[in-house]
Amino acid sequence: MSTVTFDYQGAVVIITGGSSGIGRAIAEAYGQAGANVVIASRNEADGDEVAALVNEAGGRAxxxxxxxxxxxxxxSLVNTTVSEYGRLDIAVNNAGTLPPTADLIDQSIDDWNKAVAVDLSGVFHSLKYEISAMLKTGGGSIVNTSSVAGLIADPGMSPYAASKHGVLGLTKAAALDYAKKNIRVNAIAPGLVQTAMIEDWLNDPEMRETVLGYSPQGRVAEPREIADTVLYLTSDSASFINGTVLAIDGGQTAH
Ligand SMILES: NC(=O)c1ccc[n+]([C@@H]2O[C@H](COP(=O)([O-])OP(=O)(O)OC[C@H]3O[C@@H](n4cnc5c(N)ncnc54)[C@H](O)[C@@H]3O)[C@@H](O)[C@H]2O)c1
Incomplete structure (x- = not known):
C-alpha cells in the first residue's frame, strides 16, 4: 500500500525539540515536502545537522x-522565524523530557518542576508566541506532542503524566480560543517510539519485555510513523479536525 505525500512548498514551520528523535523525523518530512523549517532545540551541533538534512531534502532550514x-x-524563536521567513504557518510543539521513574512520594521537587517547566509550560510559551504571529498573517495550524501518558497513567510517571494530560487541556483551550481565527490546534499521543528518550528501557531486557507488553502490535513505532501523522494533521486534508488528540500507539490505549 502506498503512503500519502504532502506539498508544503513555501510553508513556514517551527519544530521544537527538532534536533533528535521524533522532532528530527518531523523536520525531515517537512523538508522533503518543500517547507521552510526552523529547528528549535538546545543542542547547536545536532540542530545544525538536522537543518543540513532538511536543506538536502529540498526544503530550507x-x-x-x-x-x-x-x-x-x-x-525570540518566533520573532527570528518571522524576520527570516516573513510569517509562521505551522508549529509542532514537540520538545519534551522524561523524568526518572519513581512512585509519587519519591519524585523529587526538582524533577517535578523540570517536567512541568518543559513538558507543560514549554507548550504554553510556544502556543502564546506562535499564535500571536499566526494571527497577524491570517491563521495557521499547530500540533502539540502529548503522549499515551496524556490519556492514561502508568506507574511511576506522575510528573510526566500530569504534564502530558495538561498538554491536552491546553490543546482544547487554544483550539476554542482561536477556532474563528483560522487557527487549528491538535495534539498527538504517541505510544512507544524508537528514540533516545526510551533507549534505556529498550536496552534493558526485562524492561523491554514489560514495555513491549503494553503494545498490542508488539513493537515500538519508528519516528517516521509519527511524522506522517503530523504532516496530515497540519494539512488542508485535516481542515475540520480541531481541538482533538490522535493516539498513534498501535492500540495501546484501546483497552
Ligand atoms: N519516544 C517515545 O516513546 C515517546 C512517546 C510519547 C511521547 N513522546 C514525546 O515525544 C516528544 C519527542 O521525544 P523523543 O521521543 O523524540 O525524544 P528525544 O529525547 O529524542 O527528543 C526530545 C527533544 O526535546 C528536546 N528538549 C528537551 N528539553 C528541552 C527544552 N527545555 N527546550 C528545548 N528542547 C528541549 C531535546 O533536546 C530533544 O531534542 C517529547 O515531547 C516526548 O515526551 C515520546
Whole structure:
C-alpha cells in the first residue's frame, strides 16, 4: 500500500525539540515536502545537522537555540522565524523530557518542576508566541506532542503524566480560543517510539519485555510513523479536525 505525500512548498514551520528523535523525523518530512523549517532545540551541533538534512531534502532550514521552558527564548524563536521567513504557518510543539521513574512520594521537587517547566509550560510559551504571529498573517495550524501518558497513567510517571494530560487541556483551550481565527490546534499521543528518550528501557531486557507488553502490535513505532501523522494533521486534508488528540500507539490505549 502506498503512503500519502504532502506539498508544503513555501510553508513556514517551527519544530521544537527538532534536533533528535521524533522532532528530527518531523523536520525531515517537512523538508522533503518543500517547507521552510526552523529547528528549535538546545543542542547547536545536532540542530545544525538536522537543518543540513532538511536543506538536502529540498526544503530550507536553520537552527535556533531555544530552551522552551524560558518564555524569552520562545519569543525570540518566533520573532527570528518571522524576520527570516516573513510569517509562521505551522508549529509542532514537540520538545519534551522524561523524568526518572519513581512512585509519587519519591519524585523529587526538582524533577517535578523540570517536567512541568518543559513538558507543560514549554507548550504554553510556544502556543502564546506562535499564535500571536499566526494571527497577524491570517491563521495557521499547530500540533502539540502529548503522549499515551496524556490519556492514561502508568506507574511511576506522575510528573510526566500530569504534564502530558495538561498538554491536552491546553490543546482544547487554544483550539476554542482561536477556532474563528483560522487557527487549528491538535495534539498527538504517541505510544512507544524508537528514540533516545526510551533507549534505556529498550536496552534493558526485562524492561523491554514489560514495555513491549503494553503494545498490542508488539513493537515500538519508528519516528517516521509519527511524522506522517503530523504532516496530515497540519494539512488542508485535516481542515475540520480541531481541538482533538490522535493516539498513534498501535492500540495501546484501546483497552
Ligand atoms: N519516544 C517515545 O516513546 C515517546 C512517546 C510519547 C511521547 N513522546 C514525546 O515525544 C516528544 C519527542 O521525544 P523523543 O521521543 O523524540 O525524544 P528525544 O529525547 O529524542 O527528543 C526530545 C527533544 O526535546 C528536546 N528538549 C528537551 N528539553 C528541552 C527544552 N527545555 N527546550 C528545548 N528542547 C528541549 C531535546 O533536546 C530533544 O531534542 C517529547 O515531547 C516526548 O515526551 C515520546
Amino acid at each position: 536553520f537552527h535556533h537555540l531555544t530552551d522552551v521552558s524560558d518564555p524569552a527564548d520562545v519569543e
